[in-house]
Each structure stands twice: as structure tokens, then as C-alpha cells.
Amino acid sequence: MKISKDYITTSETMALLPYLNQYGEEWSFALEVNRTLLIQKKSKAILNDSCKFFGSSYEGRIDGTRAIMNRGKMYPIAISVPLDMYMFPLSSPERYTCVWLSYVHIFEIEAHGPHQAKITFVNGQKIIVNKNKSLVDLKKYKTGELRYQLQIRSQLEIAEPVTTYQVQHETDLWDLIIDEKRRTYVKMRRIIQTN
Secondary structure (H helix, E strand, C coil): CEEECCCCCCCCEEEEEEEECCCCCEEEEEEECCCEEEECCCHHHHHHHHHHHCCCCHHHHHHHHHHHHCCCCCCCEEEECCCCEEEEECCCCCCCCCCEEEHHHEEEEEECCCCCEEEEECCCCEEEECCCHHHHHHHHHHHHHHHHHHHHHHCCCCCCCCCCCCCCCCCCEEEEEEECCCCEEEEEEECCCCC
């Protein structure tokens, strides 16, 4: 198994799982479709790096999710909307034991005793988590809600249409000229005459 200091989640990332090394340092396993990596960082740090790579931050993504969903705790995050990368936590992200799952890679969620669930990923790999099936289902459902809302919003036309203006005989345009002595700009009126 490859050990890495840094990791950016990709569309191949299925889950981030906690790992406590022999020295008590909090690391993570990154489960991908075709490999498993051991990363020398907590899952939350990996997600923050990943969000920054895609132009935001972990806190920014949480704030965005909170604004859209307006309820709940332990929010899912959209790491990259165009790449369909959404992950959700199964417990508080502040705890090193937090498991993060990728929405698009979950094939099936089954009960595995009263307080555990078995997650089957699209590649057939399975993991057992210490959360019951109904909680995992609910977290996945909320992530689906976020995904749907962001897909709808990404199709909205927010910009106002360009309006063509008729030029009048005189306009109120100004030229801004730098005044080198005063180290500031001064304005000079520009009059445009049309025929």
C-alpha cells in the first residue's frame, strides 16, 4: 500500500476512513475505485486541501451547504460540482473517527446488526461502519438533496440580458487621468456628439 503525505480527492475517491498509526498520529485511508492509499493527514485536512484545489475551502463549502439546506448538522460538501464530487460525514468531522463517503460511489447500504451498516461500493468493495443503516441512508439522502439543488442552480441564467442603449446627443462620460504630482486620478468630462 502506498503511503503519501498529501492527497486530493478525485472522481475515483470512494471514501476516507480514519487510521491511528503506532505513534498515535491521526491519518486516513483513501479508498479509490482501483487502489487504497494511506495518507498522513486527517480526513478533514484532506477535504480542505481538495476544496482549495477546486477553488474554495472546507469552511466555504460548509457555509454554502448550510445556506442551501438551512438545517441539520454534519453537512455534506460539494468538493466539485462539475466533477460530481460530493462527500458526506457519518459523524462529527471534528472527530478523527469520522468516516466520509462519496455519494456517487455507493451501490448499496445494508443493515449489519443493530448499530452497524455495510456499504457496498460500485466496484464491489465493502466496508462496515459503526452507524446504523437508517442514519447512513439519511446522510446519503441529504447529500442527494444538495447535489440536486446545485445542479439546478448551475443551470440558472443569473446574468441580466445585455441591453442596447441609444446614444443621445450628449452623454455623461468621464475620462479618468492620473495626476502624477498628486498621485491620484482626476476626472475630465468627455462629451460625445452624435450626428
